Amino acid sequence: MPFLIETFDKPDRQALRLEVRPPHLAYLDANANLLLACGAKLSDDGATASGGIYLVDLESREEAERFIQADPFHQAKLFAEVHIVRWRQAYLNRQNTL
Structure with missing residues (x-):
């Protein structure tokens, strides 16, 4: 059962x-078998990350x-x-999976 995990970094934590x-x-890498997608x-300029999105295949919250x-x-x-x-x-990958 997939879950979406969205994280939001605390301000000024790039370092x-x-x-x-x-x-x-x-x-x-050690948990790649659980990851449907992650990044x-x-x-907008691609220079600074402010959090992440994880799509994970896990059984429960x-x-x-x-x-x-x-x-x-x-x-x-x-994370804030x-x-x-x-x-x-x-x-997934431009294919209907329903």
Whole structure:
């Protein structure tokens, strides 16, 4: 059952984001089997990240909460907010999956 996790960085935390990025990417690699899609939300010029979107294939909200809480970005207290919602996949890779 897919969940969408949207994160919002605290203001002025770009240096922390860059510092913690390598262990964050290692965490994502270690959990790639759970990721339907994942990536940073960027400023219009693409220079600055301000949070992220994770589409994860997990069985429950509790599993989604545990997943994001184990992310090094979360553990470094980068996020001001985290939103978790169930998601219904309708299209993936430009294909209808319903």
